[in-house]
Each structure stands twice: as structure tokens, then as C-alpha cells.
Amino acid sequence: MVVGKMKFTFQKRVKLAQGLWLLSWLATLGGAVTFTLGCFLKTELRRRGEVMDNTDIHCVPNTLMIVGLASMGINYFASRICQDALDPGRFPRWKTFLKPYFGCSVFFTTLMLISVILSYAMKGSLETSLKIGLKNGIRFYKDTDTPGRCFQKQTIDHLQMEFQCCGNNDYKDWFEVQWISNRYLDFSSKEVKDCIKSNVDGRYLVDGVPFSCCNPSSPRPCIQYKITNNTAHYNYDHQTEELNIFIRGCREALVNYYMGLMNTIGAVVLSVFLLQSSVLASVRLLQTSMEAVAGQENVEIETEGYLLEKGVKETFMEYVDPVLKLLLLNQVTPPEAKPEAGATGTTTTTS
Amino acid sequence: MALMKVKFDLKKRVKLAQMLWLMYWFSIMAGVLVFSMGLFFKIELRKRSELMDNNESHFVPNILIGVGLLACFLSASGGKICYDSLDSTKFVKWKSIVKPFLICCLFFNILLIVTAAMCFAMRIPLEFTLAEGLKNGMKYYKDTDTPGRCYMKRTLDLMQMEFRCCGNNNYKDWFEIQWVSNRYLDFSSKGVKDRISSNVDGKYLMDGVPFSCCNPSSPRPCIQQQITNNSAHYSYDHYTEELNIWKRGCRDALVSYYGGMMNTIGILVLMVTLLHIAVMIGLQYVNTSLSTLVNPEDPESESEGWILEKTVKETFTDIMAKMKAMGKGNQVDEGANEEAAATVS
Numbered sequence: 241m242v243v244g245k246m247k248f249t250f251q252k253r254v255k256l257a258q259g260l261w262l263l264s265w266l267a268t269l270g271g272a273v274t275f276t277l278g279c280f281l282k283t284e285l286r287r288r289g290e291v292m293d294n295t296d297i298h299c300v301p302n303t304l305m306i307v308g309l310a311s312m313g314i315n316y317f318a319s320r321i322c323q324d325a326l327d328p329g330r331f332p333r334w335k336t337f338l339k340p341y342f343g344c345s346v347f348f349t350t351l352m353l354i355s356v357i358l359s360y361a362m363k364g365s366l367e368t369s370l371k372i373g374l375k376n377g378i379r380f381y382k383d384t385d386t387p388g389r390c391f392q393k394q395t396i397d398h399l400q401m402e403f404q405c406c407g408n409n410d411y412k413d414w415f416e417v418q419w420i421s422n423r424y425l426d427f428s429s430k431e432v433k434d435c436i437k438s439n440v441d442g443r444y445l446v447d448g449v450p451f452s453c454c455n456p457s458s459p460r461p462c463i464q465y466k467i468t469n470n471t472a473h474y475n476y477d478h479q480t481e482e483l484n485i486f487i488r489g490c491r492e493a494l495v496n497y498y499m500g501l502m503n504t505i506g507a508v509v510l511s512v513f514l515l516q517s518s519v520l521a522s523v524r525l526l527q528t529s530m531e532a533v534a535g536q537e538n539v540e541i542e543t544e545g546y547l548l549e550k551g552v553k554e555t556f557m558e559y560v561d562p563v564l565k566l567l568l569l570n571q572v573t574p575p576e577a578k579p580e581a582g583a584t585g586t587t588t589t590t591s
Numbered sequence: 592m593a594l595m596k597v598k599f600d601l602k603k604r605v606k607l608a609q610m611l612w613l614m615y616w617f618s619i620m621a622g623v624l625v626f627s628m629g630l631f632f633k634i635e636l637r638k639r640s641e642l643m644d645n646n647e648s649h650f651v652p653n654i655l656i657g658v659g660l661l662a663c664f665l666s667a668s669g670g671k672i673c674y675d676s677l678d679s680t681k682f683v684k685w686k687s688i689v690k691p692f693l694i695c696c697l698f699f700n701i702l703l704i705v706t707a708a709m710c711f712a713m714r715i716p717l718e719f720t721l722a723e724g725l726k727n728g729m730k731y732y733k734d735t736d737t738p739g740r741c742y743m744k745r746t747l748d749l750m751q752m753e754f755r756c757c758g759n760n761n762y763k764d765w766f767e768i769q770w771v772s773n774r775y776l777d778f779s780s781k782g783v784k785d786r787i788s789s790n791v792d793g794k795y796l797m798d799g800v801p802f803s804c805c806n807p808s809s810p811r812p813c814i815q816q817q818i819t820n821n822s823a824h825y826s827y828d829h830y831t832e833e834l835n836i837w838k839r840g841c842r843d844a845l846v847s848y849y850g851g852m853m854n855t856i857g858i859l860v861l862m863v864t865l866l867h868i869a870v871m872i873g874l875q876y877v878n879t880s881l882s883t884l885v886n887p888e889d890p891e892s893e894s895e896g897w898i899l900e901k902t903v904k905e906t907f908t909d910i911m912a913k914m915k916a917m918g919k920g921n922q923v924d925e926g927a928n929e930e931a932a933a934t935v936s
Contacts, residue, residue, distance in 0.1 A: 393810070397807035450812060452807060454803075459744070461770070461771050474780075475775055
């Protein structure tokens, strides 16, 4: 039961080879683009790595980089194969190479598709990682004298200004954390003592936010402190005041930013995947149609090309069997079983 | 006695023409680069034209754009000429044009040098424009309800955050203007009334700065209000507190930003000038070597090439004599016409 059988005249074979050559160079370019996009995404994730709790999301750019490099290699060989295909003298030397080549190519092309799916599927993991990372960032905001955390304030301030956001879920997160260091609090003043006593953990909590939450588009100078207290400021109602500080939370802002980036990258990689698949299918058709010509006197005869000789399942088992056997052999075998395994190994190779 | 005479055989001529063709391609790309740098500079000036009172001079970027386009055009023509120089039949049609073309190239190179000089010199007028523009910008900071100025606050805030600067010369400029709009001042409160009456113009001045002056690298939360009052804040001395707000003035920051950009562009234009001088000399060699063939019928004969037919001094005196002759020629013609008119009448 042959899959994808097609008849090929000599002219058609020549055309296929020429088209394939051009297509493979385009696909090489596509592979390079994929690699570049992977590098770019990794750089962007690393830039904000301080507010991320884990690096699980890095599997997406890593996969993209691997797939990009592999794709460049696959397409390079595809172009070499199709250059040699029309020369019956040079084509046979590729014979032994083709089976592992197809195996690897299909594996990496599937990996490309998986990376596109991953870029959509990892949203939840990214969100969790950012949630924890931002919570810690806000907690350690005041620790500018603790080694290892002294740049947390600067990081969070720059993040809030660049992404136009405030806090984790929203600006109210700042009300629950003491973000002013004890070094700058006058513990002898009544006001500070009252504030600290009024809460269980003895923290200095204010209904205020850092200056980096201020929105430059606001028509009035920024109100950072006593935000919920309408009487503390003239002509101010904190329920209706929209432009004073950034309303959006930083987690939402960052997730939107990264998902937008990954959506674009996903779309580009999907088109590279389609290009790559068509290159592989063309190489396979060219190979099978040229195989029938081998050894013939007249190279201009009509031949048949096909994608798969047997059905999909049988072909899959054919490829996976040697790999499994290798793995089984490498597993712990009792010493008396070894000559048996060797015997079975030789019998399978001769059959 | 020619200047820098070199003997050429066919092989050398071909090599020269090929190398020159390649260099012309580079100079086309260099022309494109100059054009894009001019465009980039123009866009950067436009982006911040609000801070320059919409008064900035676009002369230098316009010249860069023009020069870039002209460079591309001249390089393309030069490339075509030297491509045809390898074929003696094709070169014939260019023969008469090459000399004026080379003179054009010479003037163009002088223009390039002048452009580079202007790039370096533009810093000075820019500084004045910025000083004026920033002063006005800060004056209109509070006018967020006046049409035409309502975005000044946002522009200034974003600029101060991006360039890490505060005020015009420094942060004290904010103490001298009222940057809080009257709409947000409670005129019934004693504090506000005291401040306004303490001042000749009735302005609400305070020793505070907008939030955009705050430095995120400061270890303590930003102190924007009552900056000069040490007792208003715990453990604070405004003379030693370096990281609280940005110390640098925005005029300084913007001038060094634009100055750096213009220096880079100026250096680039100088390098492009060197490239153009090299291709001009190369084309002169190609032209002279093809016009001095020992045996005009045989393309493989030897020839000589030079930069100038006589020495520099002799060429210069020749040009002066020609110009004088042209001037005298007009006078003699007029004299002859007068005489002719006199004899006729």
C-alpha cells in the first residue's frame, strides 16, 4: 500500500530537481530566520529573568535554536542531493545516507511543529513564574543594602516605567508590602510608631506607591502617597482618577508582551515548517523516482515516485525498530543473554 | 612633467578597471548609507522638535540627504563608465563626457568635505535652540488644559526619564517656575495663600521637582518635595545625597546625545570623501591610460596614465590663464562689436 504515488517523466524530474534546489535554499534561509528568532526570544527572556521564578519557559527558544540549526543542515543536504540527482553517476553515493537522513529530518521537522505548539502552551507556566518572581521583587524592593538583592529596586522601577504597569496584579499590591526601608524611617516620630503598631507584623505600610508607578500622561503632578484618601489632595477622587498612576499590573503587561512576541514567532516558524515539509516531500519523490532509473540504459524513461513504500504505521515501525533495539541492547542484559542477543542481532542483519 | 605617471599594459588596465568597478559599488552603498544617516538625523530632530520650540534648523540633515543621493548617482555613472572602458567601442561615446564628469566629481568631493565640517559645527546653534526650547517647555509644563500645549508635560516627563536629566541647566530650574497647575491648588488653604503672597508674581513656587526627575538607582524612595529642607526627611542631607534625583541638566544631556550622533555622521562623511577621492583618481587613470595608447588600433598596446598632465603649479597657472583669457575674450568681443557698430553707423 504505497502512499503518494506519482508518475514522473524525464522533464518532470528535471523540473522537480530545479524547483527543489531553489526551495531548499529558501528553506535554509527559513532555518536561519528560525535560529535568529530563537536567539532573540532567549535574549528578551533573559533581560527580565530577574522577575521570573523559573526558567521553564526557556525551552521554547532553546528548541527553536536547535531546530533552526538542524533545518539549515537538512536543507543544505537537500540541495546537494538534488544537484546530484540528475546525474546517474553521482546519485548512487547518496544511497546509504538517505535513510538516516529522512529519519532525522522528519524528527526535526516534527520538533519544529512541537515548538510552535509549545509557544502557545507555555503561557500558564510563564504566568505562574512571573507571579512568584514579581511577588518576590516587590517584597525585596526595600532591601537595597542586602547583597544579592540591592538591585531589586532599580529592576522593578525600570520595569514599571518601561511596561507602564504598577505592582503584581495591580497597584494595591504595594499597600500590602513595606517598600520603604527601615533605615529611612524615623522610629522616634509618633506617626511612624502608630503605623507600625497598627499592624500585626510590625511593618510600615502606607497607601502609597513608588514614583515609577506614576503615569506621565496625567494632567496633574503625580499623587503617590495617600492615594485612597480623597481629602488629602485638592480636587481629587481616587475612584475616578484614571491617569494618575498606572492601573495595569506588571504580570499582565509582561505576559501580554511575551505572548505577543511568541505568537508572531509561532506564525513565522509555522510557515518555515510548511516550507521544510514540502522540501522533504520533494526530496523523497525525487529519490524514489531516480531509484527506478538506476542501472537503466536509457535515463529518459518514465518512472514512478512515491512518498512511502508501505503504510505510515509500517514505515514508522521500520525506523523505530533499530533505535529500540539499540536501546534494549544497551539496557542491563544478563551475561548469558549476551551471546543470544548477539546471535539475534546477526540474524536480523542477514534477513 | 606629468604628476604620478604610471605605465599601463592591457592586463594592468583591465585590473584597474575591475577594481575601480568594485570600488564604485562600495561608494554606491556608502552613498545610500549617507542618505539613510541624513534621514535618521532628520527623524530624530523631528521627534524632539517640541523641546526645541519647533524652531530647529533642518539644514544639515537635508544636505546629507541630497549629498547621499548625488553620491549614488555619480557613483553609478562612474561605474558604468569604467565598465564600458574595457570595451574600446563602447568607451568612445563616453570619451567627451569623462573630463567634465571628473571636474563634477572634484566639486562634489569639496561639497562632501564642507558637509562634514558642517556636521561638526552644528553643535553650537543646536545648543542655543535647545536652551530656548527647554526653558519654554518647562514654562508650559503645567498647561495641560491649554490646546497646543497639553502634551508638553508628557513630553518633558518622558524626556527626563529617557535622558536621565532634570531641568534645563540643572534641577534648580524647577524651583523658579510654577509647575503645578492652578486647577490643583486649594486657594482657600493657608499654605497655598502664604506661598503665593511670598512671591512678587503670585506664582506657587516650591523646592520640589516632578517625579520624572527621580533616579531609580537611589537606595531610598524618591524625595521630590522639600528637597533643600534637610529636617523634612529622616537621615537626609541634600548636599551629600547624590542618587536621589538626576543631577545633570537636560540641555547638557540632549546636546551630548545629538553631538555624539553628529560626530559619528561627520566621521562617516569624511570616510566617504576619502573613498570618492580614490575613485576619482582611479577614473582619471583609466581615462588617461585609454587616451594615450601607443598604437590606437591595437587594444593590447602599452599606454601611460597620470593624475595631472603637468605639475600642480603649471596646471594651476594654466587654469588661471584660461579664466583670464575667457574674461578678456568677452571684453575683446565687446570692443570688436563696438568698433564694428561704429564702422557700420
